[in-house]
Amino acid sequence: MTAKPTLAVVGATGAVGAVLLQILSQRADIWGEIRLIASPRSAGRKLAVRGAEVEVTALSEDAFAGVDVALFEVPDEVAAAWAPVAVARGAVVVDNSAAFRLDPDVPLVVPEVNAHTVRTRPRGIVANPHCTTLTMIVALGALHAEFGLRELVVSSYQAVSGAGRAGVAALRAQLSLVAGTELGTGPGDVRRAVGDDTGPFPEPVALNVVPWAGSLREDGWSSEEMTVRDETRKILGLPRLPVAVTCVRVPVVTTHSLTVHARFQGEVSVDGAREILATAPGVVLCDDPAAGEFPTPADVVGTDPTWVGRVRRALDDPAALELFVCGDNLRKGAALNTAQIAELIAAEPA
Numbered sequence: 001m002t003a004k005p006t007l008a009v010v011g012a013t014g015a016v017g018a019v020l021l022q023i024l025s026q027r028a029d030i031w032g033e034i035r036l037i038a039s040p041r042s043a044g045r046k047l048a049v050r051g052a053e054v055e056v057t058a059l060s061e062d063a064f065a066g067v068d069v070a071l072f073e074v075p076d077e078v079a080a081a082w083a084p085v086a087v088a089r090g091a092v093v094v095d096n097s098a099a100f101r102l103d104p105d106v107p108l109v110v111p112e113v114n115a116h117t118v119r120t121r122p123r124g125i126v127a128n129p130h131c132t133t134l135t136m137i138v139a140l141g142a143l144h145a146e147f148g149l150r151e152l153v154v155s156s157y158q159a160v161s162g163a164g165r166a167g168v169a170a171l172r173a174q175l176s177l178v179a180g181t182e183l184g185t186g187p188g189d190v191r192r193a194v195g196d197d198t199g200p201f202p203e204p205v206a207l208n209v210v211p212w213a214g215s216l217r218e219d220g221w222s223s224e225e226m227t228v229r230d231e232t233r234k235i236l237g238l239p240r241l242p243v244a245v246t247c248v249r250v251p252v253v254t255t256h257s258l259t260v261h262a263r264f265q266g267e268v269s270v271d272g273a274r275e276i277l278a279t280a281p282g283v284v285l286c287d288d289p290a291a292g293e294f295p296t297p298a299d300v301v302g303t304d305p306t307w308v309g310r311v312r313r314a315l316d317d318p319a320a321l322e323l324f325v326c327g328d329n330l331r332k333g334a335a336l337n338t339a340q341i342a343e344l345i346a347a348e349p350a
């Protein structure tokens with residue numbers, strides 16, 4: 001690619017877009033022009049990136065003229081319609097929506113795990129995994145490389161910003177309605193206080209946990225649960241890996257957490273797993289329960305790595321490990337991984 005490629009950020013005004021602009025300001029400055037694009041609602045707004053104010057332009061075919069790499073941080077249907085337009089205008093697209101993730105002609109890339117797949121992109125599009133998958137996959141990929149993963153059971157504790165600006169706004173509004181009250185002691189009392197408008201969630205998320213994320217799929221599974229299974233299989237190259245997932249929304253603003261039960265080919269040692277996790281790029285081991293040390297979203301938010309704690313061998317299975325992982329869903333879970341993929345593409349020979 002050229003010495004200083006032109007980058008476009010489509011969806012620059014959103015929850016992920018805002019974090020992406022911060023990340024682009026913090027990482028090595030390899031880009032020439034950075035163009036900011038959003039819906040016509042935002043055209044003319046100015047946003048800060050790399051210390052300068054840049055005007056947002058409305059999404060259009062011409063907005064991609066001269067763009068080398070376009071990062072899409074927009075809803076699925078917008079990405080599905082516009083990513084091929086950007087490719088037709090000569091850009092490589094890195095898409096953070098669900099529109100292309102399972103397309104066999106679109107690589108699903110996590111630089112620490114399967115960077116080599118980025119070069120094979122027949123549609124000119126590279127997909128970024130879902131934030132819940134990304135929260136665990138760097139640590140899991142490192143353990144898989146050593147021990148060979150055979151089965152996975154995970155439960156997520158997902159932050160509201162995983163549902164974008166609307167999710168954060170809903171939690172903040174609900175917290176203001178329940179703060180300082182005795183709510184949460186009788187059936188339905190939180191629901192009555194919050195009212196019918198629960199934002200993008202099916203139940204109040206303040207003072208609550210909601211065992212649902214996404215839309216309904218077959219046999220009672222949610223779309224996000226199916227996504228985590230399908231994406232994990234694709235990224236690790238294990239198309240028949242048995243995976244069971246339960247996705248749960250919790251009243252955390254940003255940073256997803258997961259409990260992970262991972263079964264491997266043979267017996268695993270906790271010391272061996274700790275050594276791998278302590279040295280894996282992009283992973284921080286934070287695991288000393290005797291000293292009260294384990295990762296929590298309140299400490300992890302705003303940081304780049306995947307944090308891993310509570311590493312134990314399964315009580316009844318010497319081939320399985322239990323872990324608790326936390327990762328900022330807007331950074332590694334979205335914007336950071338997108339930026340890392342873009343940097344891989346920019347570094348390709350011209």
Ligand SMILES: NC(=O)c1ccc[n+]([C@@H]2O[C@H](COP(=O)([O-])OP(=O)(O)OC[C@H]3O[C@@H](n4cnc5c(N)ncnc54)[C@H](OP(=O)(O)O)[C@@H]3O)[C@@H](O)[C@H]2O)c1
Binds near residue numbers: 011012059330334
């Ligand atoms: N939040 C997360 O943790 C997370 C993690 C991984 C992946 N993702 C994915 O990343 C994408 C963005 O998510 P988000 O959470 O940042 O959403 P968001 O906060 O709702 O922001 C959506 C962005 O898309 C733009 N947009 C919407 N409709 C548009 C249109 N018709 N034309 C052009 N731009 C349009 C918005 O522009 P305006 O401001 O002008 O409306 C805004 O910049 C989604 O596909 C989401 O699933 C999110």
